[in-house]
Amino acid sequence: MAEDVIERVRATGQKRLLYLPHAIRQMSRTERMIAPQEVQTVAITGRLVEDYPDDLRGHSCLLLGFGDGGRPIHVVVAPKDDYLAVITAYVPDPTQWSPDFLRRA
Numbered sequence: 068m069a070e071d072v073i074e075r076v077r078a079t080g081q082k083r084l085l086y087l088p089h090a091i092r093q094m095s096r097t098e099r100m101i102a103p104q105e106v107q108t109v110a111i112t113g114r115l116v117e118d119y120p121d122d123l124r125g126h127s128c129l130l131l132g133f134g135d136g137g138r139p140i141h142v143v144v145a146p147k148d149d150y151l152a153v154i155t156a157y158v159p160d161p162t163q164w165s166p167d168f169l170r171r172a
Contacts, residue, residue, distance in 0.1 A: 069118045072120070076128065077111055078146070079151040080107060084106065085150045085151070086153045090156055093155050093157050094106070098158075099157060101156050101158070106140070106156050108132055109132030109133075110130065110132075110142060110151055113142065114132070115128055115129075115130060116131050125145045128143070130144065131159075139158065
């Protein structure tokens with residue numbers, strides 16, 4: 068099931084991304100400033116951290132990837148038929164995550 072969601076994320080992430088308002092707010096925070104291209108890179112190349120098959124927004128997942136300068140970025144996405152919904156994107160807090168940012172502390 069996890070492989071299926073990753074395949075759908077990668078396929079829809081190459082088509083079109085739809086940024087939900089929460090994602091835009093989080094990406095625009097002064098201390099983050101995450102560019103849409105960084106989010107798309109994470110969507111296409113990122114590693115699955117958590118799978119949320121029963122999410123109310125539809126099957127979604129948390130991905131880890133790396134943005135400009137190699138900074139870690141977490142992105143929560145939900146693949147739809149014609150687009151990839153970007154639910155949120157943030158730079159993970161090292162005090163709340165393992166050193167590799169793949170497990171919650």
